[in-house]
Amino acid sequence: MKINELKGRSAHLTNLNNINVIMGRNGAGKSRFLRDIEEVTSQNKQLFYFRYVSPERAGSFKRDGSVLTNMSNDPTWLRQVRAVNQANNFKAASAMLFREAETLYLRRLASTPEIRMDPTRNFQTDRLSKVNQLLTNISLEMGNADFEFRSLTDGQLVIPDQISSGESEAVALASEILYFFDTIDPAKTNILLLDEPDVHLHPDLQARLGKLIIAMLDEFKSYAESIAVCLATHSSPLVCSLADSQYVSIGTKSFAVDTVELKPTSAELRKVAPFFGHPLSLSLSEDAALILEGEDDERVWQQAARTSQGRIKVFPVLAGSVDQQGELETFCVNLLDTLYDNPVAFSLRDGDGVVDQPLEHRPPIKRYRLQCYAIENALLTDPCLAVMGTTWEGFVAAALKWEAENQGHADRTLINELAESNDRLRHKKIKKVRQLVCAVLECKKPWEVVVGQAIGALTNEDLASSNMLIDFLGAEMVSDIIFRNGA
Template identity: 40%
Template sequence: MQIQELVNNAKFTVLLGKNGSGKSTLLRKIDSSGNFSTKYITPERGGTLKYEPGVEHNISNNPNWLRDTRRKNRTENFRQQSTAQFRNLEVMVLREIEKDLSKRKDENYTFDTTINYINELLPNINLKRSDRGFEISNDQDEAVDENNISSGESELIALSIEVLVFSRSTQDNKVLLLDEPDVHLHPDLQHKFVEFVEKIATEFNFRVVLATHSTAIVGAFKEGADLQIVPITEKNQNEFSFFKYDPVCHEILPVFGAHPLSSHFNKTPILLVEGEDDKRVFEQIARSSQGAIRYYPCVVGSVDEMNKWENWLNTFLPSIYDDPKAFSIRDLDDSSQSDINDIGFVRRTRLNCYAIENILLTNECLLKHGYNPEDFCLKIGQWVDLNPEHQTTKTLINLRDNFDQRRTRKIKDVRNVILALLGTAKPWEVLVGQLIATELQASGTDENSLRTYLGDKVVETLFS
């Protein structure tokens, strides 16, 4: 996919990649391509929110001055430029009201309506109109000098002014190019800013291409947003793959944290699991192993979704980490299923038992609760005699009569009865997690051992 096609493919495009991967290079290519009406926001934005007449003079007398000063990684007086544009924003909004009869009739629609868009981003301060453009006040309506607010608050004010000014541009085919808007912003402010950009871009009909290495930015877009995520792995990249918005984004991205270049992921890699039960088992494994076994289990929803999630990770992990790795684990379900191959950076595994609850019937679990297989079958028989009309009785009889095949039988409907027969009050997920964490190393290799139920690849990949 070429650059023009890439930009036109979605309303919101996120370029995701590590530092130095070429995100800024691509944004500047879009800016200089001549195919769009653009505004490029520099990644390193210096200065203070101070009105400087000379900056406004340059903007007024040279239409290309802003564009020319921002075609580099750092703009020293970026915030002064934004402050100067605030005065222009006021004129643009007042003219908008003048031309739109419905807005003229709406007494509540004023320039303050636009200022409120900015103030909604700021939890502790507010902007007000003033002779020089705006002034800042705190919650007690006391004036605050621009040098006494945080860098994050300064960033939000400057960026929001830039977005609002661009929204009023009368050009066609508009594309706002935001280079690392997450700089200086805490994850909650990143989330607020994305919501703001999404709202303004939708209301005023322009596209946004945003470069970041913050997964908090990506995860802030609304479910159903016309969003594509594009991994950038090298400078001067000419061909691009993309991933359209999917629930995968909201489920997986928080795993990586606000700043994916941290070491958290390498210490606790993601593990895709089929359901909430499996997630609870792996959470218990981590607790019971006292940190020796660490995964971040992420529920995919169903086994049918597993391939999509695995491919997502394989596509995007290289744009986030230098040493990408992830894991997935499936139930065996059908005992005729063959081994499963890895997908790139994703190590794929499959249990060697029908589902993870079958570990309740391993030799290790039975022995831990004082049973051998023969004694446990007698216990099942006693329960059946006492509960002949119970809804699970037929399933338990079938299990008892085919106990040598218990590794591959579906026991989901009777697992709570099995717990009762074992004589434990623990939730089954806790019991299974504790068994894996504490008994695996001493497990035997016979056909009903814990090691056999997990399978060689699961043991070697996830627990070695």
């Protein structure tokens, strides 16, 4: 049964999808929000099947007699102990649930001819392999009496207490997810609440966990209308691993705001996903997103970053048009504060003939307009000409010589206009002849490489003195982006 919203006493989650990502900074109340929904809605067992996975998952992934006794004697015991952030023996309970999931899968196998008749489908391929895709040093295998861990290096048995916290976390989470899907009730709305599933996981593991959830939804897509996975996180790798899926919607939980409106993942998220999915962005590498209007600008800034040998710390994010650039700006404004404590990002637009009309910043995004028509116009500045081994006077002489030798060339008029201009056609479109300029000067480098190398070679001394390239790019933009850290 398809529902559109979930309500607690105060929490309100709207526009549900199959996977619902609730983002927000620490202290925004994401855990309280999920617990509020779980506490109220789980009381209606006629309509809902609920499972809640708490954010702190203690213990070891091994069967525990006392846990088994508590689970057997009191059906509400597991829910009660997981209703708080610190859940003791969480992983021991996960181990019990995974053993139960094996039984449930085998029953399903026996009663489902299309699975039973497929030689590639069994518990090993459909369940254990999904757990092991999250592991890099060990594997979970079926032993004689129970599941056991084996080293991938030498095949030796590894006791659960000795595996890493991240591996233990991954196995427990996978077990909880698999158990939920193997126990869904098609007659009810099935809700899985995952509270910060990324805790203790390496960024790559966080991304793999997202793919596991999508894989399980694919397997149970015939029941899709009755399934909603709600996860609270501020993990960019996890979110971006989900970004391309039609199952996913995203909402932001803000402090003291108890309504989260979910929206389907958009083209904007898919474009910025490579940046936000990069686990070192804005933490170790200090890369900042730089939203650019087209592929030409992207290639220029990639070259500039390479030439600067790491001094220019930007991650180009490509928009396909001015309108899409605006959409990306809006998307990032709403998202950045949920991911980083001191976010910074930039957006750079073409001048398009507009002069002396700076763009207003949209914190945390700083927005700039090139002080020339487009990035290729910078090709005619003195620093770029120097990269090609010449000067403006040298270009004019070479252009006049080229004109005389190419009377019938379609772009002869524009080259002539360029050579005779007083401002190097700074605010005029020269896209048609940008690579021709390099050819006229017998430069074998692509024009994007020339401009990128010139930008990457700029220094603080250039910023303090007269520099034509900085003038064309815009002094404020150069200061903020290229010399962001005073380098």
